[in-house]
Amino acid sequence: MERMKRIPEPMLEIADLSVRFAGKQVLESVNLDLYPGELVMAIGPSGSGKTTLLRAVNRLNEAYPHCNTRGQVRIRLADRWWDIYAPSTPLAELRLRVGMVFQHPNPLPFSIYKNVALPLRISLGMNPKETLLRVQRALEAVQLWSEVKDRLHDSALTLSGGQQQRLCLARVLALEPALLLLDEPTASLDFKATRHIEALFQTLKQRYPILAVTHNPGQMRRLADRVMVLQDGRCVAAMSRPEIEDPEHSRRVMEAFF
Amino acid sequence: MDGAKLMPHLLRAAALACTAAAGGILLVLIYLVLPLFTSGGWGSVIAWQWLPFQGRFGILPMVVGTLLIALGALAVATPLAVGVACFVQVLAPGRIKGICLALVHYMTSIPTVIYGFVSIFLLVPLIRQWFDRGTGFSLATATIVLSLLILPTIVLVLQATLRELDRSARVTCAALGFSRPAYIRHVLLPLCRRGLLAAVVLGFGRAVGDTLISLMLAGNAPMVPASPLDATRTLTAHIALVVATDSQSTFYHSVFAAGLILFLVMVLIQLILRRLGGTFTP
Numbered sequence: 001m002e003r004m005k006r007i008p009e010p011m012l013e014i015a016d017l018s019v020r021f022a023g024k025q026v027l028e029s030v031n032l033d034l035y036p037g038e039l040v041m042a043i044g045p046s047g048s049g050k051t052t053l054l055r056a057v058n059r060l061n062e063a064y065p066h067c068n069t070r071g072q073v074r075i076r077l078a079d080r081w082w083d084i085y086a087p088s089t090p091l092a093e094l095r096l097r098v099g100m101v102f103q104h105p106n107p108l109p110f111s112i113y114k115n116v117a118l119p120l121r122i123s124l125g126m127n128p129k130e131t132l133l134r135v136q137r138a139l140e141a142v143q144l145w146s147e148v149k150d151r152l153h154d155s156a157l158t159l160s161g162g163q164q165q166r167l168c169l170a171r172v173l174a175l176e177p178a179l180l181l182l183d184e185p186t187a188s189l190d191f192k193a194t195r196h197i198e199a200l201f202q203t204l205k206q207r208y209p210i211l212a213v214t215h216n217p218g219q220m221r222r223l224a225d226r227v228m229v230l231q232d233g234r235c236v237a238a239m240s241r242p243e244i245e246d247p248e249h250s251r252r253v254m255e256a257f258f
Numbered sequence: 259m260d261g262a263k264l265m266p267h268l269l270r271a272a273a274l275a276c277t278a279a280a281g282g283i284l285l286v287l288i289y290l291v292l293p294l295f296t297s298g299g300w301g302s303v304i305a306w307q308w309l310p311f312q313g314r315f316g317i318l319p320m321v322v323g324t325l326l327i328a329l330g331a332l333a334v335a336t337p338l339a340v341g342v343a344c345f346v347q348v349l350a351p352g353r354i355k356g357i358c359l360a361l362v363h364y365m366t367s368i369p370t371v372i373y374g375f376v377s378i379f380l381l382v383p384l385i386r387q388w389f390d391r392g393t394g395f396s397l398a399t400a401t402i403v404l405s406l407l408i409l410p411t412i413v414l415v416l417q418a419t420l421r422e423l424d425r426s427a428r429v430t431c432a433a434l435g436f437s438r439p440a441y442i443r444h445v446l447l448p449l450c451r452r453g454l455l456a457a458v459v460l461g462f463g464r465a466v467g468d469t470l471i472s473l474m475l476a477g478n479a480p481m482v483p484a485s486p487l488d489a490t491r492t493l494t495a496h497i498a499l500v501v502a503t504d505s506q507s508t509f510y511h512s513v514f515a516a517g518l519i520l521f522l523v524m525v526l527i528q529l530i531l532r533r534l535g536g537t538f539t540p
Contacts, residue, residue: 096435106430119434
């Protein structure tokens with residue numbers, strides 16, 4: 001069964017990826033394939049290059065100065081392969097298709113509605129009617145609609161941390177991305193909000209391939225289908241689902257590298 | 259511990275001193291203007307003609323001149339400043355950003371007399387030639403140069419706001435696929451309204467308060483200009499001219515009225531802008 005699932009082509013291919021910031025090596029020769037329907041997690045201590053790995057996929061590393069990326073990252077959109085770093089690849093469009101949720105909830109200081117609607121209107125050029133429908137659907141998908149439907153025009157900053165993070169997830173889902181990048185999305189949330197969001201990811205991975213990073217072994221055990229362990233920018237170990245579920249094995253791996 | 263106890267007192271004293279200074283200025287102005295009220299000269303000051311040798315001391319043309327020049331300069335400088343600040347913060351590559359900011363900082367340090375002096379030899383003849391009307395010393399000339407003077411003030415205050423906003427929103431918006439122009443238009447500009455307002459208020463203060471540029475370039479005719487190419491006189495230039503030439507006349511007091519009006523105009527405009535800012539709050 002495991003084999004059958006792997007037969008489809010991957011959605012994302014990372015080959016020999018190296019990233020440097022101002023001459024300092026942050027990622028070195030990382031390889032990864034991401035298949036439809038799976039959640040792959042990169043785990044590692046702080047400074048191991050996890051976030052840089054995610055940001056290499058939507059070229060967000062370039063928003064920071066002195067970044068140098070080598071290697072290949074390819075994404076399959078509508079049965080066509082795109083080289084993410086090819087000069088001809090439209091950057092804004094690429095980022096629309098690769099949704100990213102950040103470590104800290106980052107709603108813009110607009111209303112709840114506008115946070116989800118603005119990218120739809122600006123980046124996709126949707127009319128107000130379509131936008132309203134799409135916003136509602138996205139907020140329903142993250143189970144936020146019933147909580148905010150009567151105060152859509154309140155500031156997004158009035159929401160709790162967990163709600164803000166679900167709003168940010170809704171903002172990404174509304175754009176109907178091809179895959180999701182999750183950068184420790186529960187790191188700043190309390191226990192209850194964390195479990196709520198984790199349950200969402202369990203359902204979302206049926207629809208979107210997810211590449212996530214975490215430094216939390218518990219979260220890894222709960223969510224990951226596959227794991228890559230990063231240390232000092234290198235992939236030093238990998239685990240499949242049976243290995244993750246084997247407490248003895250995963251403990252040995254974690255102890256070796258943490 | 260002592261330092262910590264002393265600090266609130268020191269800060270309170272500083273705040274009181276500032277407020278007292280502003281209040282003191284207002285009181286002194288009112289005291290100096292008082293003879294105009296008692297002698298009934300107020301009516302001749304709030305009038306449209308300045309003919310001192312015929313006993314007419316109207317300063318309303320100067321009020322209009324001040325407002326026209328200051329608002330004109332603001333109208334020219336604000337869009338320019340928004341463009342410069344957005345370019346510097348979002349669009350300019352690192353090195354060009356540095357050069358632009360250095361240039362703007364440098365502009366703040368140019369004495370106004372230099373602007374006036376250079377303009378007399380550069381801009382005034384050009385205006386005279388291009389429009390072939392008047393002497394070139396005009397409302398338009400002073401407005402253009404004054405807008406240059408207040409530009410760096412507006413740019414620097416606005417850019418400080420943009421820098422903070424940009425720090426929190428740039429990566430988020432990039433990840434959402436916003437192009438940089440869309441990011442400026444739909445995210446930065448709507449969010450920087452308050453910073454822009456503060457910048458405009460400061461710029462307006464500088465524009466109304468400036469003396470030398472209007473004195474050197476506006477032509478100083480004490481009349482309401484009928485066209486941008488006509489000469490006009492501002493309250494500040496008027497005060498400077500009268501104080502420099504006449505300190506005997508009893509209607510020397512009209513200068514104090516000009517000062518008081520200047521003061522009140524500033525307060526009024528600040529209040530209006532603040533009210534506007536209040537209604538913009540989301």
